Amino acid sequence: MTIGAGSKGTALSEPAIRDLCATEIARWSVAGKRILAVVPDGTRTAPMGMMFRILHELIAKEAANFDVLIALGTHPPMSEEAINARFELTTYQRSHRYGKTRFLNHRWDDPAQLVSIGALSEAEVESISDGLMREAVDVTINKLVLDYDLILIVGPTFPHEVAGFSGGNKYLFPGVSGKEIIDMFHWLGALITNPEIIGKKYTPVRDVVDRAAAMVPVPRKCVSLVVQGGELVGLYAGSPEEAWSAAADLSNEVHVIHEEKPFHSVLSCAPAMYDELWVGGKCAYKLEPVVADGGELIIYAPHLSRISTVHGEAIRRIGYHVRDYFVKQPDRFAGVPRGVMAHSTHVKGVGTYERGVERPRINVVLATQISRAECQAINLGYRDYRTMDLDSWKNEKKPGVLYVPKAGETLYRLKEGSPRRAKPSSGLPLGTGGYG
DSSP: OOEEEEOTTOOOOHHHHHHHHHHHHTTTOOTTOEEEEEEEOTTSOOOHHHHHHHHHHHHTTTSSEEEEEEEOTTSOOOOHHHHHHHTTOOHHHHHTTTTTOOEEEOOTTOGGGEEEEEEEOHHHHHHHTTTSOOOOEEEEEEGGGGGOSEEEEEEEOOEETTTEEOOGGGGTTTTTBOHHHHHHHHHHHHHHOHHHHTTOSSOHHHHHHHHHHHTOSSOEEEEEEEEETTEEEEEEEESHHHHHHHHHHHHHHHSEEEESSOEEEEEEEOOTTOOSHHHHTHHHHTTGGGEEEEEEEEEEETTOOOSOTTTHHHHHHHOOOOHHHHHTOTTTTTTSOHHHHHHHHHHHOSEEEETTEEEESSEEEEEESSOHHHHHHTTOEEOOGGGOOHHHHHHOOSTTEEEESSOSSSEEEEOTTOOSOOOOOSSSOOOSOOOO
């Protein structure tokens, strides 16, 4: 059974968190075992410093090893400075108090770090995807996982554009897995589309993730977190499937806002932890469902200057497009990683592509350090953030305008029966950005 507690708006105290973790860990018999904690990088809000201190205290004194593997997926590796900041550690603490703990970056692009643990057959993929895909997929994972006696997943759960909700086994796949399965299920999520999958608990992608995790030949445990406004309001510990399920239920209460009507103008402000568009796209994913047909969604991120350190070249080559732009031109994009195409269409949003004409449902605009010329080249709108009056957005009370000061983790969706369209008002200009 999963141990845990949580409620919307009520922060858990550190002693309560420690007691919950201690009660569950006592069941695991960690003495003499090699323990590997799999944790998120800096693109997920969570009190990882506190969680590391508590778990280290409860585990390291009895375990043979207690190491940390950062579940990067395809994100860039974290520097030593970034790791220290993420876990609230000084260099002195790293080398003395926690000197026996290794902090390791996952490398999805290094075949020498990966090992195959099985495969999903064509028939399985066809069944899971309800016929959207038919292919076998090799299930690979960081081979370090096999060097330990217990895998401990620690991380938060939020609504997610590919899986429905993040967390649980998703920190293994794609967190510490290889490219093939990452590309496969991200493209599956893209085929289903973000509005259809985000904020839904059980999805075809979650099925892929859980089936892949079941192939891991090492026992798995999980501490699933729910964070609200920087505070930990939920913690559930046990099997990854059960702990994640409980966390997803609370996340559905904490991280989903239901609106009566759509908005024609949305300003989605990216926090500093989104330092490139690859992750900053979450500011579009979580708000696409409440943008009116023909409306504008602006990703406001004056600190953001890069499309993607890892995938930038591929994204520049294809640009940002709706799903059917890729689906109806398969030969043209045969060599493009499907994970990149999935990101592209998730940012652009849903739309149509008929007889060579692309019609996105909404206009996605960047107000970042990415230039007008580059925005046009990648098929996104442009707004000069230096000319924008943020106070006018904050104080705007006219219907159809939405200002979100920290976007990317809270999902906005329309209530059942809400109208799909909203007429623009003269309150705020829709901007100069076009579709490219």
